[in-house]
Every structure is written in structure tokens, then in C-alpha cells.
Amino acid sequence: MKQKKNIIFHPHALRKMRERDLSTQKVREILKGPQSIVQGKWGRKIAQKIYGEHLIRVVFEEQENHILVVTAYPAKPEKYLEE
Secondary structure, eight states: OOOOOEEEEOHHHHHHHHHTTOOHHHHHHHHHSOSEEEEOGGGOEEEEEEETTEEEEEEEEEOSSEEEEEEEEEEOHHHHOOO
């Protein structure tokens, strides 16, 4: 994503990120340079990037003035990436 919108973290996202040992810095990095962005549920988008053996997925809503991070989590790449 090449926009200059502020990134805001929902309290739920921050709690889940702490549980999953994902930093806000890493999530910001994924949002600024994802490997791919796919459509999520309820009009949300999911930015994805591989780190080591995991695919990190960041679920977000793009608002007019900001990006709201809803949650972020590690996943197995083969579950979400097409060959």
C-alpha cells in the first residue's frame, strides 16, 4: 500500500498481537509492503507477507482518513497462498 494514512490498532488487535508475539512495527511493515492483499469478510482486506515459516495475515479496514487494524495472526502459507 502506498498511501500515507495513519494506522490505528483496534484494542482487540493489540491484545491478539501481544498473545501471538507480533509487534506493531512488524504489522506496519506488512501494511506498507505486503506480498499480497486479498478480500476478507465484511468488506475488510487482508495484507499478507511470509516471515520464515509463517504467513503473517493482517486484517484491516480502509477508512477515508486511516487504516484500522482489526487483528493480525500467523498462519501456514499453504493454507492461504495459491501455488
